Amino acid sequence: MTQPVPAPAATPATSAPTPLLFTPVKLGGLTLPNRAVVSPMCMYSAKHGLANDFHLTHLGQFALGGAGLILTEATAVSPEGRISPEDLGLWSDEQIVPLGHVTDFVHRHGSLIGVQLAHAGRKASTYAPWRGRGVVAPEAGGWQVIGPSEDPYNAVFPHPVAMSTDDIRRVTSDFAAAARRAQVAGFDVVEIHAAHGYLLHQFLSPLANSRADEYGGPFENRVRFLLEVVRAVRAVWPTHLPLFVRVSATDWAPGGWDLGQTVQLAGLLRFEGVEVLDVSSGGLTPLQEISAGPLYQAPFAARIRAEVPDLRVMTVGMIETPAQAEGVLQDGVADLVALGRPFLRDPHWPQRAARELGLTPALPDVYARAGW
Numbered sequence: 001m002t003q004p005v006p007a008p009a010a011t012p013a014t015s016a017p018t019p020l021l022f023t024p025v026k027l028g029g030l031t032l033p034n035r036a037v038v039s040p041m042c043m044y045s046a047k048h049g050l051a052n053d054f055h056l057t058h059l060g061q062f063a064l065g066g067a068g069l070i071l072t073e074a075t076a077v078s079p080e081g082r083i084s085p086e087d088l089g090l091w092s093d094e095q096i097v098p099l100g101h102v103t104d105f106v107h108r109h110g111s112l113i114g115v116q117l118a119h120a121g122r123k124a125s126t127y128a129p130w131r132g133r134g135v136v137a138p139e140a141g142g143w144q145v146i147g148p149s150e151d152p153y154n155a156v157f158p159h160p161v162a163m164s165t166d167d168i169r170r171v172t173s174d175f176a177a178a179a180r181r182a183q184v185a186g187f188d189v190v191e192i193h194a195a196h197g198y199l200l201h202q203f204l205s206p207l208a209n210s211r212a213d214e215y216g217g218p219f220e221n222r223v224r225f226l227l228e229v230v231r232a233v234r235a236v237w238p239t240h241l242p243l244f245v246r247v248s249a250t251d252w253a254p255g256g257w258d259l260g261q262t263v264q265l266a267g268l269l270r271f272e273g274v275e276v277l278d279v280s281s282g283g284l285t286p287l288q289e290i291s292a293g294p295l296y297q298a299p300f301a302a303r304i305r306a307e308v309p310d311l312r313v314m315t316v317g318m319i320e321t322p323a324q325a326e327g328v329l330q331d332g333v334a335d336l337v338a339l340g341r342p343f344l345r346d347p348h349w350p351q352r353a354a355r356e357l358g359l360t361p362a363l364p365d366v367y368a369r370a371g372w
Helices: 053-064 093-108 165-184 199-204 224-236 259-271 298-307 322-330 341-345 349-356 365-370
Strands: 025-027 030-032 036-038 069-076 112-118 189-194 243-248 276-280 312-316 336-339
Touching (some): 069 093, 069 189, 093 112, 093 165, 165 189, 189 224, 199 243, 224 243, 224 259, 243 259, 259 276, 259 298, 298 312, 322 336, 322 349, 336 341, 341 349
Parallel strands (some): 036 069, 036 336, 189 243, 276 312, 312 336
Antiparallel strands (some): 025 030
8 A cells, every 4th residue: 555655744833833723643654744633433324334535635634734643434344333324334354445445545645544443342233324223134234232231331232142252262363454454454543432432441340241250340351351352453553653532531420330440441442552542532422421622531631641751641632722732732631633524624734724723734735826
C-alpha cells in the first residue's frame, strides 16, 4: 500500500509560537502532522461490510482538509459484530482491497488513517438511525446477537445469547485477525472500540455484565476480556504502529462503570502496550443521565492524563472551535483532540483552524489558488 506522504505544515504568520494543535506528535514510529483527529463516526453505507466510493470520498475529504489522523467508523470484526447490516467490516480478506484504496488516497494527500475495530454485542442487528428503530428482523437481514449476559439494551433491542468462554476466545481471535487485515490494508493505527455500550464495554460495566465466571463480578474479571483482546491485537499489530483504545469513562448511571475504574484500567492498558486512550462516555444504558455541554468530557481525559502520565490521551465531545481545541491542549487536558460533527460540517476544519490560530494554512497544490 502507498506510504504516507508528509503533509505540508502550516507556517506561522507572525513570530508567535506555533499553536499546540499544529505541533506534530510522535506516536510509536509515526509522527502525526497535527493533533486534529477525525473521530470515528458510523456512516451505515456499506454492503456486506465492503467499503465503496462513498467511503473513499467521505474519508478522503478529510485528508484534503488537513486532518492529522482520520479514524474510520466502527468496523466489525465479524458479521455478528455489526451494529447494522450496513456497517463496514474487516472479517474477510475480500474487505482488504476496498479499504486499501481509501488508505492509499489518504496517504497520498499527507494524512494518516486508523481503523476502529468493533463488536456491537447486544447492540448489534439494529437499524441505522434514519432507517428505523430497534431490532432488525431476520427477513430484513438481522441476526442473533450475543453479549456477556442475556439482558437486552432495552425493550426494542435484540435479546442476546450469553457468550460461552469459547465465544469469548472466538471473538478475541476475530479482533486479532481483523488487525492483521488492517495492516495489509495500509492502516497506520488500530483502535479497539470498548466504549458506547458495545461488546467490550458491556463486559466492563456491572450494569450489563451479570456473569458469575472469571469474566464477571469484580473489576479484575470484568476487564479480563478487553485485556485479552488488547494482548491478541498487540501480538499481531506491528510494534512501531500505535494501538488506541476507546473507552467510555463513565456510564452516567448509578452502579455502572465510572471514572475511577477507567483510571485503573488506563494503567493496565498502558502496561499492555496501548499508546493512546480515546476518552468518551456513555452509551451503555438507556437510564444514563448525561450532563452534556461544551468540553463536557474533557475533565475525564484530564484526570486520566494526570494519574497515568505515560499514556497519551485523546479527548472528544462538543469541541467546536479552534480556540477550544487549542485550550484543551494548552491546559494539559489531552494530547490529541478528536472532532466529529465539526468535520462533517467543514472537512477543511484544520485549515480554517490554522488561520484562526495565526498560521498560514497548508493547502494541497490543487486547492492553493483558493487562498485564505
